[in-house]
Amino acid sequence: MKISRVLAGAVLVALCGTACAPGASKEASGAEPSGPVKKGVTDEKVTLKLVSTPESGAAVKSVIKAFEVKYPQVTIEYEDNSVDDYNKALNLSLASDQAPDIALLNSVGTTVKDGLVLDLSRYAKAYDWDKTYPSTQLNQWRVAEDGSTLGTGGLYAAPAGFSLVGVYYNKAKAAKAGITTPPATLEEFEDALAKAKKAGELPLQLGNQQGHASFAIQLIGQSADGAEKAAQWTFGQKGATFDTPGNRTAADRLTAWKKKGYLPGSANGTDLQTAVDKFTKGRGVYFVDGNWDAEKIGDKLGKDAGFIAFPSPKATAIGTSVAYAISSKSKNADAAAFFLDFLHSPEASAAEFRAGFMPADLTAAKPQDGTVMKDIVTAWGRVNEDNGLVGFNNNATATMNDKLTATTQELLANRTDTDGFVKAIQDEWTKTHG
Amino acid sequence: MADTLVRTERPAASAEARRGAVAAPHRKGRFVPLLYVAPALVFYALFVIAPWLHSFWISFWNWNGIGAATWAGLSNYTAVFEEPALRAALTHAFGFIVFYTVVPVILGLILAAVTSAVPWRAMPVIRTIIFLPQILPLVAVGVVWKWIYGEDGPLNQMLRAVGLGSLARAWLGDFTYAFPAVGLIGTWVSTGLCFLLLLAGIGKIEPSLYEAARLDGCGRLREFWHITVPGLRKEIGVACNVTVISALAGFDVVYVMTGGGPGYSTMVPGVQVYQLVFTAGRVGTACALATVLSLITCAAMYGLNRLSRER
Structure with missing residues (x-):
């Protein structure tokens, strides 16, 4: 009986301490200062x-x-x-x-x-x-x-x-596979992947434990749909949708590449840094990643390291x-x-x-000739010329990165299809921006 | 565990206490016991009960942890049962009971029965080895096993060495195998605890019972089934309690190894609560999930305690 009375007291105290809405009252910071600075x-x-x-x-x-x-x-x-x-x-x-x-x-x-x-x-x-x-x-x-x-x-x-995300490639491996000129369209890119496969190489290195397949999907999607339209979606502007021909093609291509063995079988169990390591050790002719790994890839691959903006007539890149x-x-x-x-x-x-x-x-920016940094500066110039820089889809909402991670993993494991993928992503977007 | 041991080792103590209770019915004395528990009770109320109530309260709000909150009613609770990711987390928590409780208790029983029947000289070493996983920090355990399960990790190397290379895969990236792979670590960790608990329990079973059984012509197996297992009822209960809680409230191993992936195939409530708070900014929903989890845990404990109580 005593215990229950003490407990009741504790409950009361706790409730009194919390009997208001959690969090600060609205507009705690007050009005923004104005006037000249x-x-x-x-x-x-x-x-x-x-x-x-x-x-x-x-x-x-x-x-x-x-x-x-x-x-x-x-x-x-x-x-x-x-x-x-x-x-x-x-x-x-x-x-x-x-x-x-x-x-x-x-x-x-x-x-x-x-x-x-x-x-x-x-x-x-x-x-x-x-x-x-x-x-x-x-x-x-x-x-x-x-x-x-x-x-x-x-x-x-x-x-x-x-930062910008584009396509790294291993120049030596590409030459060995008979890929003489860097691909300039998605079709040419697929041809190059096929050639790499035929030459017994892994065509496209990928680590998707943290959802980095979303980079490839976004790049295919926005180069087909156009940077402006893609940016509207990442910005969360009213009426934008993920259900576009470009994004559908992207999901289709990715599943097709998985089936054809263009992607590593263990992608879902590999994180980005492990994928970078594998790429620098020669596993993979192409690799979609950002310039933040340029130093590491350039150091390890040396003269063999190359970089292009994603193959498309109008250059686009993911970047922020x-x-x-x-x-x-x-x-x-x-x-x-x-x-x-x-x-x-x-x-x-x-x-x-x-x-x-x-x-x-x-x-x-004064990169040395023949380095991967030189390629990146060239790609950056092209992208800006075409006004093709789009923010990360992963930042479209607070939870979009988690959603893209889970759904691209499902896509690669054949647990969902293009319809399911596009719908899941758009539904997540609607929760915040709808 | 402690109170089982104390009670059984010192039957005299409880008798004394009973005599004391009869001898001191002073009115003032009624408050004295309360004084003894007061320090613990105050801390328990401040650091366990009050935060629990606070989180229960928050579960009725839409709140991102910083800005202004709006009343949500029961919508956070409907989300817990309607959103597939949250529901999956709860289902997985129950799935983990198989790996954290059922298998370790069965293994522990067998190991304890075998080692107590055969007086090996290496006993202390065996005990230490089996118990070792229990004293390692779970984060370290997760990191080590992540490496073991890795694409080029020891497990796959072993498979390739014996010609089973076709089975090798990135275990934690596979929708089918990630869950059992993570679950098995629970078995690896819990078995030692169950084994030690049950071994201690076997030590206090009246030896004459075994003697009588042997005189009646019981084999080892019937001895195990009719004397050892019933005699360990309480210890099994304790082992189940401890391991079921660690299965339902698990966080470290999953967070370190898979973060809930691939997809949501290894998502557990602990990790989901963490993500809801720190990534999604849905503190209310997180608190609702935590509340549901704590109620489920309490219900499971109540059920287990009723089952393991002596008839």
């Missing part, structure tokens, strides 16, 4: 905290050094955390009392909706970012009022180098910028914005390129 920094000593991930942070570390030399009154503390942990903890850390001033934003997610980062439009205007970057590059970080539709609205992050946002809680937003502006300076551009990213200022 202070450009540059004063002589006052300022300390900024910047958080990033090791991959993306490699460049920013040297940018910080260059910045601190130029503006010694500013100290920038750098911290990083592995991608998985970083993405999971970012919102909590931005909402906490120890929020960083500047934070890497890998996807918009709910970060903007929850008012955790500042609208940078005022700074963009003051620093003329619209003129520095092509619109397709900034649009990925524009978020509409609803907090989930991208491509229009306020700007919430500034780019610090770009490494982008930094300013916390709503930052007390030194002006200084932080000044640092963001520094990210496209020649010094910063050179550092970004050294770390494998395509810099805003392409004159800073």
